Structures are given as structure tokens and as C-alpha cells.
Amino acid sequence: MKRYYDVVVVGGGPAGSMAARYAAELGVSVLILEKDRDIGYPVRCGEAVSRKGVEEFIEPDEKWIASHITKFSMNAPDGTEVVLPLPEEGFVLERRVFDYELAKSAANAGAEILTRAYVNGLLFDGDAVSGVKFDYRGEQHEVEADVIIAADGVESRVGRWAGIKTHVDFRDMESCVQYTISGIDVDPNTIYFHFGSNAAPQGYLWVFSKGNTSANVGLGVSGLVGKKKSALQFLEEFMERHYPNAAILTSIAGGVPCSVTLERISAPGIILVGDAARQVNPLSGGGIASGMIGGSIGGRIAAESIKKGKPQHLLTYDKEWMDRLGKRHETFDRIKNGIYNFSDEKFNSIAYSFSKVPNDKRSLGNLFKTALIHNPGLLIDVARVFI
Amino acid sequence: MTNTPEYRMAKTAKLMIDILPDKCDFCGCCVGVCPEDAIELKEAEIFIIDERCTNCSKCVWSCPIEVIKFNKEGVVKR
């Protein structure tokens, strides 16, 4: 390890690895600091992603694909199930392997990686961030850099130290628990969603197959719900109702920031990417693909600003992100707020109306249309997404 | 000299919040909602930075697995 790098990335998740790779590919020196001892572990994720979302960054490889998804199953509170084909293929990942491969691709591009390196402060040169302080195996270290990329996930403390307000309103934080269970009989090519006040009010419950009769069963509820009843209680009740005898192989907690992007995601000497920037799709809670997009833009702009010798260039990152995805997320966020307020009856009647749609006419678009008939106010926002 | 425990006293709320580190999964959800940056979270270590915490309770509501609780008595400083 050197005392100076062009770019230091804090956090070795998908966003951090992509930021590091895109910067390193432009020839600048890059160091990733990750607090955990393993890249990609523990896995706090349902692991579902669209093929399109990953193939821009990495060639799909069976070694990190647990199952291929072609169908979507919506389950209403009264038990009505509607199944429809997905317009494009998706994957349930093996993120432990996937995140590792992403980090390796950053390393292959020239990035250095240090695990068990816990970043606990920033260095400043005037108003600009100029490096980080970190604890590595019990000893305090410092490293200087032209640009710090904060990819520190849901916690997002690094950005705060640079004066950016990063905390999420507790109502927008999906408080999650997930079990990976074995011995259940679900279709490996279908992703199952359960809605309603029993399963996961102001959120949803998912069952994502990992092949071989095992699956990720998890849920997220808004902090507003968590005030009265925790995510864990909801999951325990669901397990009792649906899979009382399943063996639980893993259980994890997690938080998904389901909000619009932070007002500011760059400041002199620093940019924020991925969950740290609140770049998760607020409607689906998916943050793997969007985090990689944020990371790739951030990494490239960081390297460009260094090579051009123009620190101000860094601040163009906000606009580029907003144009690529940030504005879409604002619309998704409004749709989410509409769906959050759906009653159990509304979910039931949407599922019921849709179950009347002939199989060959079923599509996500038609499901949305059915939902819209039940809440015409959402129409304008949905139109914005597709137009 | 005997070690009398020092208590963290509530500044704004009557109920104190307290983390039970043995139950914690170190997921970071509470850190993401804390308006005061008052939670320190390492790979497998968590504690509240007493000087910053206002006992606003947001972390309690967001913790998925009920690791953060209210405590009426006041909380022993760590």
C-alpha cells in the first residue's frame, strides 16, 4: 500500500467495485478499502436482478447464477395468485460469488484492494476532501487521494463527514429480514411477491428461488410500520403460515433506502455512489444494477477530473446521474407512495381482475393497467415512466 | 477504588435508547436513519456515541430485529 492514490474507494460492494474499475481503466491509481474480512459476505440481499441490469458490466456466468427467472407471481392478501411472464429474463444471483467477480474485475483493471480496513474519518485540504483515515488490523492509518469515492452502502457515513446530509427519513428506510431456507417446493423460474397488511405493509415480501429447493424468503417494511411491529415478527408469522417446517440456513437483517437520490452526491474531492448516494430504485428496492451504474459513472468522472487536472469536473457527476436514472427514480418514488397506500381490498381486487385476463394477454404492462383502473391518480406517474 | 457505572442521561426524550450488541446483525439500517451520526458500526461491533445521540428513537423503529430498545432507567455508558 502506498501513502497516496489518485482515487480511494470506501466499500467493496457492487457500486464500489464498479467505481474502482471504471477509474482504473482510465489509468489512474485506485485503492478500495473494505471493512469486512470478505468481499461479498455477508450477503444482505434478495439477489434478484434483470439480465439487462448486469450484462452491461459483466458477462453472465452460471457460477454466480442460482436460478433464471422468467415469471412473476403476485400474491394478494386473500391468497389470490396471478402469474405472468416477464418481458425479459432475470437472475437470482449467488452474490457471494458475484461481488467477488466484480471486485476481481476491478483488480484486473489495476485497482488495489484492502479488506478489514475500516474507514473512520476524512482528511481535508481547506474545504476539499483530500484523503481518509482508517483502522487496519487494529492500527490507525492515513492515505491521501485526489478523489474519495464513498461507496459505503446503507450506512453512508463517509458522505456525512464531508458535510453532505445522507441519512434517510425512517419512513423511507425499508427495514428487512431474510431467511435462506431449504426444503421448499417453489418453481425455480418464478419470483414470488406477497403484498398486504399481513405479509409486509408498506413494503413487500419476496420468495426468490435459489434452485435445489432452497430460496431467499424475506421482507421489508417501512420504519413507520416497524414502530409498531418489527420486520422480524412479520417474517416469523409468514414462516409459521407457509413454511413451518423449512430449515433456515441463513438469517440476515438489512436496510434498503427507498427514497429519491440525495440532493447532492458530490462535493469538492468526494463523490457518493450506490446505496450511499441513495441510488436504489425506490419502487422495487433493487440497488445492484443502479448501484453499478452510479459507480461506473462516478469512477469515470473521478478519473477524468484527475487526468484533466480539473477538480470542478467532479461536480458534473450529479447531473449525469440524474439524467441517466435519478429523474426516473423520482417518478418511481411517487408510484411507490401511491402503492404504499393501497388497502388489502385494493390488492385483492387487482389480483382478482387480473386473474380474468387470459394467459396469453398477461404482461406487466397489463397488470399495471389493472392497477391503474383501481387508482387512476397513478396514471400520470406511470405514463412518465414509460414515455 | 470501586467502579461506579456512569449513566447516559436523556437530553430530549424521557426514554433512553440502548443497543444490545449481542443480538445485533451489524446490518447498518439504524445507522442509515440516524440524523446525528450517533452510531458507530464496525464489522462486528456497535455502540452509541453518547455525546451525539438525542434519543429521537428513529433507530429503534428501523431496526429489523429489535436490537435497539427503550430503557426507562437510563443507560450505562460504554
Ligand SMILES: Cc1cc2nc3c(=O)[nH]c(=O)nc-3n(C[C@H](O)[C@H](O)[C@H](O)COP(=O)(O)OP(=O)(O)OC[C@H]3O[C@@H](n4cnc5c(N)ncnc54)[C@H](O)[C@@H]3O)c2cc1C
Ligand atoms: C434484505 C435486502 C434485500 C435486497 N434485495 C435486493 C434484490 O433482490 N435485488 C437488488 O437489486 N437489490 C437488493 N437489495 C439492495 C442491494 O443489496 C444494494 O442496493 C446493493 O448491495 C448496493 O450496493 P453498494 O455497493 O452501494 O453497497 P453494499 O453492497 O452495501 O456495499 C457497501 C460496502 O461498504 C462497506 N463499508 C461500509 N462502511 C465502511 C467503512 N466505514 N469502511 C470500509 N468499508 C465500509 C460495507 O462493509 C460493504 O461491503 C437488497 C437489500 C437488502 C438489505
Ligand code: SF4
Ligand atoms: S436515538 Fe436518534 S440520535 Fe440516538 S442513535 Fe438512535 S437515531 Fe441516532
Ligand code: SF4
Ligand atoms: S439496525 Fe439493528 S441489527 Fe442492524 S446494525 Fe442496527 S442495531 Fe444492529
